[in-house]
Amino acid sequence: MSLRWLLVVLSMAGLATATASAATPHYEYVKVTDPYLELHTGPGRGYPVTQVVERDQWVEILLRRTDWFKIRTAQGKEGWVSRAQIETTVTEAGVQKTFRDVMVDDYLGRRLEVGFAGGVMQSDPYMLARIGYRFSDNLSAEIAMGQTTGNYSDSTLYYIAVLSKPFPDWRVSPFLSLGIGRFRNTPRATLVGGTETESNMANAALGLEYYVTQRFYVRTDYRRHMVFVDQNRINEYNELSLGIGFFF
């Protein structure tokens, strides 16, 4: 009985120490290989350099904001280092940490993307927001919501679309897209006799995607929407939009 109690107490103590050590954050350590590493007071190229770290010193990377990294030296001094400088440091495994490569791989490996676009639909201004998921380099899917405000009515569109990119490794990569969704038309309150209508919709698009940096791309779409108003009538709307997107 007492032995069992002892075992329980020891295992709980073991768990406690394990969780305690997991709670202290483990930051990445890199070693400086340049003659100096300059520490700025803020994450920007205009902020003054108040500290330097010499070659062969170890620094801890605490945080990244845009292209700047907040590091702490062995003496406890903190400052911001630009990505270009920190790329030349060496990790604990002795390998040069190429942040650029890591980020480019991230672009190809990142699956979730969020984008916004603006443009025209039948000469009315049009805005849309979308969330997409990349299944592979060639295939991705997205959910989009768009809104257009015209002189006589406003329309809201929701659709799910599939995108196919035949040449994903081109810098300017074309794509083909097909989607289905709903189209809701709300006439302006100042019009007499207008009724809100909601119908099914299908659309097809051609576009180009331009990969600007590691984190975002610019995209242009030419999309044709077919709204199935009733059995006899299909309205067609052309949309041309330009948008940006980010990866997560």
Next chain:
Amino acid sequence: MLLALLASGPALADTTLPKEPDQVIQPEVDRRDVKIPKINSSDFEIGAYGGMLSIEDFGSSAVYGARLVYHVTEDYFVEGLYGRSSVSDQSFCDVGLCLFTQRQEELTYYALSLGYNLLPSEIFVGKGYAMNSAVYLLAGVGNTSFANESHFTFNVGLGLRVLPRDWLALHVTLRDYLFDTDFFGTNKLTNNVELTCGLSVYF
């Protein structure tokens, strides 16, 4: 002598190659298992703001809203806003021209803007305290809806962001929303100015 060296060259090569099964030393070096932790990133900012919005022809009222910002580079960021306010046609009703179905109409807007950190700087308070800050410009598009109508809106703005800590930001923003209204028969472009203070957290 040179020829002799050359002749012995291949012979030397033969004897230096170790035979596979008779290798004396078996190197067994354990790969040092170094776990490289992920670097924390904080490019996003989420926060709330409140202030005053003035609608052309109708008057001013309080506005409050939420803001989500993504910092792309040290110079550019993208900001999404959602705000609520109210608009009243009481002054028109007082002279006999009621425009809305009820006196106080709710107004909501959303906007997506691109921002540029025009003047990144440091703000000093007293002798020993410095905070990173930036004066930024904003321009964007969005939608404003009130009285059952929605209006495509452009917005331009100027703001000040102060960071008392790396993860906390205080904002003061002056913004102008431009949209067309046709309450009086003709389409006209209205300027609607908003002044707000906000607090955001980086994550």
